[in-house]
Amino acid sequence: MSDVVAPLFSKAEEKKEKTTKASFTKVAHKIYFKPYLFGTSNKGVSHLLRSVAAAYLLKGENKFKIIAYENAADVVEHLSREIKDIWEDGKLYEIQGIGASIASHLDEYFKKGYSTHFVTIFKGIPFTVFELTKVRSIGPKKAFKLVDNLKLYNPESLFEDLKTACLEGRVALLPGFGKKSEKEILNAIEHYLQAKDKIYRMTLPYAYRLAEEIIEYLRKNPKIKRVEALGSLRRMAPTIGDIDLAAVVEKDDFQAVIDYFTKYPKAVKVENAGVTKASIIVHPDVRVDLRVIEEESFGSMLQYFTGSKAHNIKLREYALKKGYSLSEYGIKRLEDEKLFKFSNEEEFYKFLGLSYIPPEIREGEEEIDLALRKSLPKLVKLSEIKGDFHVHSSYDLKPSHDLGTHSYEELCKEAMSLGYSFIGFSDHNPNMSNNSREEIVTILKERKTYIDKIISSKKFERIKIFIGLEVDILPDGSLALPDEAFEYLDFVIASVHSSFNLSISAMTKRVLKALSYPKVKILGHPTGRLLNKREGFELDWEKVFEFAKKKSIALEINSWPERLDLPDTLVKEAGKYGCIFAINTDAHAKEHLANMRFGVAMARRGYLTKEQVVNAWDLDKIERWIRS
């Protein structure tokens, strides 16, 4: 603790604390408050706010104040941008759920590394209490009891010390604890320590496959009439934390079905199992929840279990004002306690005077407002997609990046089987270091001749072929392609594939320069993110959106499961800005064309209609756009 800068409270204050706050007088320890003790990442700030809520809870503060801080913590945790960047833009006050008070404290925290208000709230509570609350099944009250009774004041050895106490049976002796909770705490610490550095969340397709396997197992049980994947999977969130399932079962069979579920062969652990729900852990550490419900309430259950949590809370608040209380069992009219049940979701929303809200946008933003005014956008559908602009083939033009595995012909065939009316071949540009300018021009000329031959062969008459190229945006913003080569192309997708660490302004300048080239029609995977591997880079999005809109350049929604880029939240912003989009798969094999549905899901999550999506336009409109 050599980098300790300022004590949380001085010796004199500590003494005073002991005489004034009865419940904390026993705490004999020193807490030190380092600047940025909680860090400035979204995760860190979220934990800071949650810690304030915990401190308030321990001190018996007004429970709605506590809820406000917990809510703010949730909001920060789920922000799509870093809160520190938002603060730097001076837009802290615009975040829904963070009001003037919390915003001013955070402003101070970002400026100075601490907030005097928070420091006051934390007084008398060891920092280790907040650390402990990160462990599953340990909340503020248990954490405080453990820290206080076992004198766990050293953050460095906190978890080891608590483990030792469990093993020595000292935890079970504490009031409110017993043998079982002691064992549970031991397990939970082990789990926490193992999972601590893992930020891993499943990609959508991975979670789908996993869910399918379990659903298949459940369907073998004749007592289960219907089973669905709900939660973030149904909302098509970019990454999935755990899998939520719901099953329709006769009431008498609830227990039997729960038992059957907990005996799933690949379950490594049964987390909990009650009468109506159970949770298991499946290799490799994925939590799967199952809820069982009778047919007549399945609509309410679908609604409840699809979430999101934020959507449900807002919906329940809205319903409450109308005199109704919502739950997974139905809608209860408060004046006479009558429960209305719903076997489908459409009726559920209709009863509340709302139009049906598609799962993809149930994120607790403006969707309930829009549904109330019957002005939800008609979201683009997979069936409206007429083609794919970003497909890599096995044609060898000595590219800078990887080739695809299938030929133009094979890809055309696959696209036709999907009912597409066009395909755009966008192989990577030839490598600039191994090929001279002249060679590159020749390579592209020959490629055009080759593709033109396929077109004139009339073998694929039903499908329009566009000759595109995915071209690297070099660090200085120029494109990795000689000017003379552009004439052999119908369109260019400009993408950043290197030098991700430029400043926001340099990166923005770089991208805008690249978009100024003729024939650039699409900005490829605009943030460069790789889920679980690499954060996307920041751009001055307003400038980029403005420029793209002016030049009718489509922002790509790349459907590659690890990209899903533009991210849904930026899709929404850009959509409001008036931008157009191209949903592409970035396929490197014909099977990858099927990933389109994930890109469409991101577009839907971004509130897009087919008018905003270039590849949902009529072919002649697409051709006019390409030529413009």
Add this chain to the structure above:
DNA sequence: GCCGTTTTCGGCCCGACTGTTTTCAGTCG
């Protein structure tokens, strides 16, 4: 402490599961 198309005051989602209790508190989603 947050929020607003019945509110700038007066509300604030709802229920299940577990363990430690003899009726409930804590935690979670």
